[in-house]
Amino acid sequence: MNRRPKIKDIAAALGVSPATVSRALSDSELVTAETRARIRETAQALNYRPNASARSLRTARSMSVLMVVRDVGNPFYLDILKSVEATARAAGYSVLMGNTENDPEREIEYFDMLRDGHADGMILMTGKLPAQDGSRHKLPPNSPIVVALEMIEGSGFPHVQIDNVAAARAAVEHLIGLGHRRIAHISGPIPEVMSVLRQEGYRQAMNAAGLAVPAGYEPRGDYLLHGGAAACKALFDLREPPTAIFVANDEMAFGAIHQLRGMGRDVPGDVSVVGFDDLYLSEAFYPPLTTVHQPRIDIGRQAMTLLLKMLSGEPAPAEPVVLPATLRIRATSGRPNS
Amino acid sequence: MNRRPKIKDIAAALGVSPATVSRALSDSELVTAETRARIRETAQALNYRPNASARSLRTARSMSVLMVVRDVGNPFYLDILKSVEATARAAGYSVLMGNTENDPEREIEYFDMLRDGHADGMILMTGKLPAQDGSRHKLPPNSPIVVALEMIEGSGFPHVQIDNVAAARAAVEHLIGLGHRRIAHISGPIPEVMSVLRQEGYRQAMNAAGLAVPAGYEPRGDYLLHGGAAACKALFDLREPPTAIFVANDEMAFGAIHQLRGMGRDVPGDVSVVGFDDLYLSEAFYPPLTTVHQPRIDIGRQAMTLLLKMLSGEPAPAEPVVLPATLRIRATSGRPNS
DNA sequence: CTGAAAGCGCTAACAG
DNA sequence: CTGTTAGCGCTTTCAG
Numbered sequence: 001m002n003r004r005p006k007i008k009d010i011a012a013a014l015g016v017s018p019a020t021v022s023r024a025l026s027d028s029e030l031v032t033a034e035t036r037a038r039i040r041e042t043a044q045a046l047n048y049r050p051n052a053s054a055r056s057l058r059t060a061r062s063m064s065v066l067m068v069v070r071d072v073g074n075p076f077y078l079d080i081l082k083s084v085e086a087t088a089r090a091a092g093y094s095v096l097m098g099n100t101e102n103d104p105e106r107e108i109e110y111f112d113m114l115r116d117g118h119a120d121g122m123i124l125m126t127g128k129l130p131a132q133d134g135s136r137h138k139l140p141p142n143s144p145i146v147v148a149l150e151m152i153e154g155s156g157f158p159h160v161q162i163d164n165v166a167a168a169r170a171a172v173e174h175l176i177g178l179g180h181r182r183i184a185h186i187s188g189p190i191p192e193v194m195s196v197l198r199q200e201g202y203r204q205a206m207n208a209a210g211l212a213v214p215a216g217y218e219p220r221g222d223y224l225l226h227g228g229a230a231a232c233k234a235l236f237d238l239r240e241p242p243t244a245i246f247v248a249n250d251e252m253a254f255g256a257i258h259q260l261r262g263m264g265r266d267v268p269g270d271v272s273v274v275g276f277d278d279l280y281l282s283e284a285f286y287p288p289l290t291t292v293h294q295p296r297i298d299i300g301r302q303a304m305t306l307l308l309k310m311l312s313g314e315p316a317p318a319e320p321v322v323l324p325a326t327l328r329i330r331a332t333s334g335r336p337n338s
Numbered sequence: 339m340n341r342r343p344k345i346k347d348i349a350a351a352l353g354v355s356p357a358t359v360s361r362a363l364s365d366s367e368l369v370t371a372e373t374r375a376r377i378r379e380t381a382q383a384l385n386y387r388p389n390a391s392a393r394s395l396r397t398a399r400s401m402s403v404l405m406v407v408r409d410v411g412n413p414f415y416l417d418i419l420k421s422v423e424a425t426a427r428a429a430g431y432s433v434l435m436g437n438t439e440n441d442p443e444r445e446i447e448y449f450d451m452l453r454d455g456h457a458d459g460m461i462l463m464t465g466k467l468p469a470q471d472g473s474r475h476k477l478p479p480n481s482p483i484v485v486a487l488e489m490i491e492g493s494g495f496p497h498v499q500i501d502n503v504a505a506a507r508a509a510v511e512h513l514i515g516l517g518h519r520r521i522a523h524i525s526g527p528i529p530e531v532m533s534v535l536r537q538e539g540y541r542q543a544m545n546a547a548g549l550a551v552p553a554g555y556e557p558r559g560d561y562l563l564h565g566g567a568a569a570c571k572a573l574f575d576l577r578e579p580p581t582a583i584f585v586a587n588d589e590m591a592f593g594a595i596h597q598l599r600g601m602g603r604d605v606p607g608d609v610s611v612v613g614f615d616d617l618y619l620s621e622a623f624y625p626p627l628t629t630v631h632q633p634r635i636d637i638g639r640q641a642m643t644l645l646l647k648m649l650s651g652e653p654a655p656a657e658p659v660v661l662p663a664t665l666r667i668r669a670t671s672g673r674p675n676s
Numbered sequence: 677c678t679g680a681a682a683g684c685g686c687t688a689a690c691a692g
Numbered sequence: 693c694t695g696t697t698a699g700c701g702c703t704t705t706c707a708g
Binding site: 004049050051052053054056057060062064071072073074075078079081082085086089094095096097099112113115116117118225254255257258261280281284285286 | 342387388389390391392394395398400402409410411412413416417419420423424427432433434435437444450451453454455456563592593595596599618619622623624
């Protein structure tokens, strides 16, 4: 015989029942330590592995979770993925990758994977729920979903996040503290919650310091390299360009610095730049980027830990888990030279 | 009733047999277009989704593939993951993430997921097979596994890769062409195949140009930022430091450039640096990094395409698929100044 | 402590 | 074209 062995084969080989084998393999106390050992041995000898689908069907759990992001290609998610995977693995779960690219179709597909038992739970980092058109695609009430990074207001799902407003405010306060008064903000795609929050932090800091936000000082970006460069260019086409820029993420900050260099402006000599995220390589960048550090490892771990709790029946916390984000002052921010 | 509807429910609601429903939902020609439509409708109305485990058990396919890497945290894999996911999705497959961190235990676990039907196939990018100790963990002969990026000689699995030797040689020839004669190489962890190949390319180019490789000119790195910096430092502790360095990957190249800057050496004024990989951000780096571009999107797509073919029963190609890697000359390489 | 039997939800022969 | 039947491999009552 050359097919994959099943429980029955082990049972037959030992003259016991399949039930006993099943119990022995899941370390049930109901089986003599001795028979358990014997069963283990032959299972090993036969190179046995329990069939995953059969087990899933029977137990109604897939032992997989789904991690859904807007763009798997974004390096921002790396550490989160890593810690989610590690935490999941430690609990016996596998991680399925979901990539929506803002496509509503796909968003629905990933939610469907939850309903059809492909995955037992989901960590959602896209900042949105699929359109709940009538009864279709309706999720069962207590779905094991954790929202991380982004937030979905009124969704009722537990959240793991940072305080974007406070972090942005701290970044701008740092620039103000250095003596800057003409501070611009390159934002994310504005209707999106996260972009709005970071902009809000910028405005709060400016307001609190009695500084004006001149027209054109809040160009909108797209969180991408090129968008940062373009927004930066727009700023320096203004009659009164800023002496400092708070950029809504590191990638755009890189683009902006690139652009400044191209225009012959020194960073931080002529213009200070502060980013947001503290990407891998932001420190190795030249000059090392001053930015807001997001505790990605923690975010991933906490989100997965929360999900695991929900999967084991614990109630989800009503309050969002808010992790500290801290400003990392490096070399792209300095005093204004005028 | 409030439980998830099953095929039986739809069948009952319409007074047809479960078999017909199953057929209709998989668009079988064996069902009248009309009944098919009716079935579709009620399925939708009932918000029906087929149970994934039941289907998997019956069809003996999980519709998932496993992508296994050494370190999910490495940005190098991003584009590959992205294109693997896209290609898989288009064919109806989901992607499970595997992260070994060079842990033999984990390597085995991921292989086991193949055997237990958790995944139907695997894209392996770790450069090694788990130890085949006797009969245990032995894979069935024609396992649907594609090796990408790295190579596992004699494994018999199809490969998707670049020509590391030729690419490295081209990088070094570029430096030679610029007039450099004292060219060093910061290698990867040397017993590993990929590191050896890139070193081999370096040596071939040096040899062909009649250039010596002085003692200490091939410090070993670890593919990490810090390792690149350390190796670079070692080079400049030599009596005759190089005027150019070919570094086995971009991350170490960043580290090396960082180190050079710290030692007050200009890149490329004093020292030229060429990397390998063309990471996301290598172009945005300052100065933009001259490096070997790896066609990651293609690698991912081709690997997944190959895997899909194997999964549908086509024979695997005996010859490795070799994709072109091209040198991207940017701003970290220039003529020597002496 | 162990065995017999049922059934998770689906698909695929096989008959009609 | 449709229905009946069996069974994928496992776990879990329920009896003993």
